[in-house]
Amino acid sequence: MDLRIFTEPQQGATYDTLLTVAKATEDLGFDAFFRSDHYLRMGSADGLPGPTDAWITLAGLARETKRIRLGTLMTAGTFRLPGVLAVQVAQVDQMSGGRVELGLGAGWFEEEHKAYGIPFPKEKFARLEEQLEIVTGLWATEIGQTYSHDGKHYQLTDSPALPKPAQTKVPVLIGGHGATRTPRLAAQYADEFNIPFASIEDSERQFGRVRAAAERAGRKGGDLVYSSALVVCVGKDDAEVARRAAAIGRDVDELKANGLAGSPAEVVDKIGRYEAIGASRIYLQCLDLADLDHLEIISSQVQSQLS
Structure with missing residues (x-):
């Protein structure tokens, strides 16, 4: 079971x-840092001092970490043109020595679009x-060849990819x-x-849908990694759990x-139940980014008990 640290910087965090x-995350042996x-x-949350951009953040971390995977849950498709996104992610992957992963979603939070003047189209899923198709197509195009796409929402002509x-x-x-x-897109x-x-x-039901969709598409259901994202709050005793819960x-x-x-034993037991229905990776949503002791107890008393 891979444990990955997942952060929500819009709630208030500097670079x-x-x-x-x-x-x-790296020092304590976790698999990845996502945001x-x-x-x-x-x-x-007051959100102070204000938001940080996901891919600018990951570019910086790519140069200042050595081992951990880096990525997004999820990049909003409404924020970036697909050709630009392909360039950004490829560059950060180069900067990291090949440690980047791209989570890409349709975008859903209308208020942030209004706040920063970002268009919020109705047909977000079709755009996604x-x-x-474009991002993966650009990356898959052989060097020396070009890539074109004539879609309803995006057109690319003779891109060097x-x-x-x-x-x-x-x-x-x-x-x-x-x-x-x-499931079909996955x-x-x-x-x-x-x-x-x-x-x-609900996770077991959705994993089943994705496996079935993969088989209909000519893939094996087991070709995909199946993962969950869950808020985490671990303490050595009830008082510490209550303190951490109150802080968030x-x-x-x-x-x-x-x-x-709950306690490390409670959390290990619940992770085991997610593993039993097919999850091989858990993204631990850590909401109090000042509490590094929280990461330490997860590493030493939860992660250490997982195979």
């Missing part, structure tokens, strides 16, 4: 804070499908709860399918029901 967490791609805070990523294949993550279109384009903040029962404005019982919360 230096993210660098500190990423270095702790959301948002420009506006959510809920009661074209974006996936450069630069190329350092990796032969940048892993592409697709995720969500949709019952039909999402089957066609994804190396990994991620379901965020879902129960074991959440209720302990709610976290235990909907996330990974």
